[in-house]
Amino acid sequence: MAQATAPPRPLPRPSGGTSVVKPPSRRRSSHLVAGHVFLAPWLIGAVVLTLGPMIISLYLSFTDYDLFSTPQWVGLANYRYMWEDDKFLTSAGVTLKFVLIGGPLKLVAALGVALLLNRASRGVGLYRAAFYAPSLLGASVSVALVWRSLFATGGLTDRSMSFFGWHVGGLTDNPDYAIYPLVLLTVWQFGAPMVIFLAGLKQIPRELYESASIDGAGRMRTFFSITLPMLSPVLFFNLVMEIIHSFQSFTSAFVISGGTGGPSNSTLFYSLYLYQQGFTNFHMGYAAAMAWLLLVVIAVVTYGVFRSARLWVFYGQDDA
Amino acid sequence: MTTATTPVRNRGRIPARSLVWHVICVAIGLVLLYPLLWLFTASLKSGTEILSNLSPVPKVFTPGNYSKAADGISGLTLWRLFGNSLFLACMSVAGNVLSCSLAGYAFARLRFRGRGLYFSVMIATLMLPMHVMLIPQYVIYQKLGMLGTYLPLVIPHFLATEAFFVFLIVQFVRSLPRELDEAAVLDGCGPYRTFWYIILPLLKPALVTTTIFSFISSWNNFFSQLIYLTDPKMYTLQLGLRLFVDQTDSSAYGPMFAMSVLALMPVLLFFLAFQRLLVEGVQTSGLKG
Numbered sequence: 010m011a012q013a014t015a016p017p018r019p020l021p022r023p024s025g026g027t028s029v030v031k032p033p034s035r036r037r038s039s040h041l042v043a044g045h046v047f048l049a050p051w052l053i054g055a056v057v058l059t060l061g062p063m064i065i066s067l068y069l070s071f072t073d074y075d076l077f078s079t080p081q082w083v084g085l086a087n088y089r090y091m092w093e094d095d096k097f098l099t100s101a102g103v104t105l106k107f108v109l110i111g112g113p114l115k116l117v118a119a120l121g122v123a124l125l126l127n128r129a130s131r132g133v134g135l136y137r138a139a140f141y142a143p144s145l146l147g148a149s150v151s152v153a154l155v156w157r158s159l160f161a162t163g164g165l166t167d168r169s170m171s172f173f174g175w176h177v178g179g180l181t182d183n184p185d186y187a188i189y190p191l192v193l194l195t196v197w198q199f200g201a202p203m204v205i206f207l208a209g210l211k212q213i214p215r216e217l218y219e220s221a222s223i224d225g226a227g228r229m230r231t232f233f234s235i236t237l238p239m240l241s242p243v244l245f246f247n248l249v250m251e252i253i254h255s256f257q258s259f260t261s262a263f264v265i266s267g268g269t270g271g272p273s274n275s276t277l278f279y280s281l282y283l284y285q286q287g288f289t290n291f292h293m294g295y296a297a298a299m300a301w302l303l304l305v306v307i308a309v310v311t312y313g314v315f316r317s318a319r320l321w322v323f324y325g326q327d328d329a
Numbered sequence: 330m331t332t333a334t335t336p337v338r339n340r341g342r343i344p345a346r347s348l349v350w351h352v353i354c355v356a357i358g359l360v361l362l363y364p365l366l367w368l369f370t371a372s373l374k375s376g377t378e379i380l381s382n383l384s385p386v387p388k389v390f391t392p393g394n395y396s397k398a399a400d401g402i403s404g405l406t407l408w409r410l411f412g413n414s415l416f417l418a419c420m421s422v423a424g425n426v427l428s429c430s431l432a433g434y435a436f437a438r439l440r441f442r443g444r445g446l447y448f449s450v451m452i453a454t455l456m457l458p459m460h461v462m463l464i465p466q467y468v469i470y471q472k473l474g475m476l477g478t479y480l481p482l483v484i485p486h487f488l489a490t491e492a493f494f495v496f497l498i499v500q501f502v503r504s505l506p507r508e509l510d511e512a513a514v515l516d517g518c519g520p521y522r523t524f525w526y527i528i529l530p531l532l533k534p535a536l537v538t539t540t541i542f543s544f545i546s547s548w549n550n551f552f553s554q555l556i557y558l559t560d561p562k563m564y565t566l567q568l569g570l571r572l573f574v575d576q577t578d579s580s581a582y583g584p585m586f587a588m589s590v591l592a593l594m595p596v597l598l599f600f601l602a603f604q605r606l607l608v609e610g611v612q613t614s615g616l617k618g
Binding site for chain 1: 379451
């Protein structure tokens with residue numbers, strides 16, 4: 010075990026990156042065993058619960074499978090059927106609408122409030138914590154039940170909107186509007202991206218703002234020329250995470266619509282329909298195909314965001 | 330805001346601006362916390378009043394909702410639901426703390442062939458929608474006869490499948506000074522003892538963050554519980570609450586919201602006790618990526 014063959018180096022030295030200097034091959038080989046021992050739980054999980062199932066589900070997506078009989082190979086039939094399946098097309102549309110409306114609104118709210126809180130003042134910590142709280146609670150059934158009542162016919166929003174002369178009934182009972190309470194529920198949870206924005210804002214060097222103000226830049230100009238470019242890597246990160254998460258929303262739509270995705274499939278999120286197909290109808294092959302399509306869509310969208318990042322994400326030349 | 334040291338000259342101007350700022354922040358806070366306030370007051374109203382009475386103050390103060398909630402729903406007492414949720418949350422915490430700290434140390438400190446590949450796989454799983462694994466996992470658990478047990482909800486945590494926590498710990502270990510490891514190596518410690526005596530004690534803050542987030546996400550988990558728990562005796566709070574949805578009788582609303590309040594309590598308490606750590610956890614795992 011004694012590795013002290015190399016002469017002991019002087020102790021005080023800058024941390025980070027120095028260990029590259031001496032990896033004796035003996036130590037490396039001993040880490041080969043230790044590394045795999047430490048990683049054993051993760052490796053088993055990765056093979057048995059992640060990579061293995063991914064491959065199996067790709068296989069199942071080309072089969073007709075109901076969990077009880079053996080899978081029957083059907084080629085691309087599951088994928089082809091999607092284009093004729095009205096319920097599938099509706100659920101894809103609903104999900105896309107949710108992602109496209111809810112995502113940007115949430116990020117704008119997060120950025121706006123982060124700018125508001127980005128100052129050294131008494132109470133910042135308290136406000137930040139209070140605004141973050143919905144992010145922890147929003148995924149629970151309890152909150153979904155609250156939303157269900159708030160937006161039900163005869164509920165608070167119905168009656169306040171009627172008071173202002175807008176009679177549409179309960180939003181959750183109206184196919185044209187039922188998605189919006191769900192959008193509101195996701196925007197309500199802007200706290201998590203806000204916290205990340207706040208941390209990003211703290212990283213922007215003060216000198217930039219000082220020189221901008223010396224150059225006579227106004228607030229708007231400062232925001233668009235300094236804050237936004239400097240914050241773009243964080244914005245990029247939040248955008249990717251938001252897209253990935255909102256494509257997978259389930260609980261709120263399930264609870265608010267009582268598991269149906271109604272009224273008239275207007276809240277039939279993609280994962281909700283996948284759940285219905287897989288675990289209510291036992292169309293496991295079709296559900297697996299839907300899952301793989303979801304993966305491909307998320308991958309393509311994420312890749313698109315990554316590619317476009319070159320155009321709008323600013324990574325500082327030296328530091329930042 | 331009325332500190333005596335503030336120069337008199339500034340008194341009129343700066344507090345006024347900061348007052349506006351506070352008013353805006355408080356207003357946002359009220360709007361955001363309103364649904365929770367609504368929930369709390371609804372839990373004290375009678376069933377018929379919940380929709381009809383818009384005022385937050387109950388006309389008929391009904392604390393009996395809570396004793397009805399304690400009686401539970403469909404023959405399941407609140408304590409059983411609560412106990413089941415608590416058991417699953419504790420198992421999830423134990424599993425994540427154990428498996429993710431082991432994996433995090435290996436990724437951050439040990440050098441061995443394959444680490445780079447494994448690390449990329451781990452990062453890729455951060456973005457993987459769970460649906461892609463869902464159906465084969467269900468089939469595997471079914472073949473192993475584990476459907477209707479807690480195992481499908483417990484095993485994944487002991488196998489470090491939540492890459493978020495592995496990544497959190499990797500980032501934390503990387504921030505620890507390497508001199509400590511090297512001193513341990515010079516003293517003759519191998520990787521196991523270095524982990525046990527040096528890294529693990531220092532990991533405490535990251536493990537606390539892992540504990541809190543694991544607990545909350547297991548507590549709020551709905552999808553997996555919905556799929557894997559078939560026996561009502563094993564139902565959790567989230568599944569129990571969902572049973573209320575099928576009841577159309579408005580008299581069930583009071584107990585339903587009372588139970589909702591109780592179901593949020595552990596999360597709220599964790600939040601109040603650890604809010605600083607939670608916020609920092611979001612920052613480190615989010616930003617340093």
